[in-house]
Amino acid sequence: MFEISNAIRSTCTEDGAVILDIHHGRILGLNRMGSRIFEMLQSGLDQNQIAGEISKDCGVDVDYARADVLDFIKTLYEHDVLRASRLD
Numbered sequence: 001m002f003e004i005s006n007a008i009r010s011t012c013t014e015d016g017a018v019i020l021d022i023h024h025g026r027i028l029g030l031n032r033m034g035s036r037i038f039e040m041l042q043s044g045l046d047q048n049q050i051a052g053e054i055s056k057d058c059g060v061d062v063d064y065a066r067a068d069v070l071d072f073i074k075t076l077y078e079h080d081v082l083r084a085s086r087l088d
Helices: 032-042 047-058 062-078
Strands: 002-004 008-013 016-021 026-030 082-084
Touching: 002 032, 002 062, 008 032, 016 032, 026 032, 032 047, 032 062, 047 062, 062 082
Parallel strands: none
Antiparallel strands: 002 082, 008 016, 016 026
């Protein structure tokens, strides 16, 4: 499971989102779908729940959506936006 790093600040618009990493001074721009996935991650949904929502809303195969969601999550993790959460 992942959680949003406490160094991340973000703002979302109808066009996407902008993410600021205050520790590294990096800014990332997200398109509308990336912004939507980021918002779902912020609300605590896991990759399977997110893929299910995208599959339902966009009419794509859930396995296809899951692969794209996992790629996006990996990219966010590599940019220090996400971190692995503890399993207590």
